[in-house]
Amino acid sequence: MNLFYFSSPATFYRLAGWLAPWFFALGAAFTLAGLYIALVVAPTDAQQGEVYRVIFIHVPAAWMSMFLYFVMACYGGLSLTFNTRLAAMMARAIAPTGAMFTFVALWTGAFWGRPTWGTYWVWDARITSELVLLFLYFGFIALSNAFEDPRRGDRAASLLALIGLVNLPIIYFSVLWWNTLHQGSSVSFKGTSMHVSMLWGMLLVAFGFWMYGIGAALTRVRTIILERERRTLWVRELEFT
């Protein structure tokens, strides 16, 4: 099968319409299962008490904020390299969801920080670089919509996304490179220092957020395709229910 078959907006529109509800359903199922473990099964933390349960949202949202930016920048790179319309549309479709997860990570971090650190906000390297990530998302969205010709907006925003990639290792390694108030990773490829039920709860919510992110991006890209291709024959012949 030729994979380029799906790079046509007309083909991908139908494929995305078929896939999106499945990803939303998987997202809901995994998130609810994860939240059940997070709020009912997982034990109370010995040091932080119940407030530690914020991390079941905070950590998956922070992971998704970085992962979605990486995927968005990859689509931006594809768009610049091969001048593919669909890649640019996918980058545009991912940005608002990435920004939403970045906001959630910052917000929940603040409401975890207040009872544990004694402050909602500190200009710590990890937190500040995550805030920069939110501004990069805002910049991408603003720049992509700043031009009358959407293809020029695609190119400018893709370039910004690629330049902004440098922020991802800064976010990830900031807790190692600098003496930060934010603690280091509790989960890595080598192992974890968490109780197994806490880990499962967090991983399930992360997987649920991942599926939700794909569902939202696919749903949004369908609308972007309609907006961009509204004067083409295949859109004119579409039946909307």
Add this chain to the structure above:
Amino acid sequence: MGEGARIHVTDHTFYLAMSYAATAVAIAAELVGLRLRRARALRGIEEERDLEAQD
């Protein structure tokens, strides 16, 4: 441990509620935004179809 300190450590409900509620609101807002944007796009296409039919 004094009473004030004990309350500070154990009164977690507000922080948990603000975190979970804000996440739910953010996701709900995104889903509503997706629906509204699609509805606007479809309306634009329908209007163009109507204009074409009049020509």
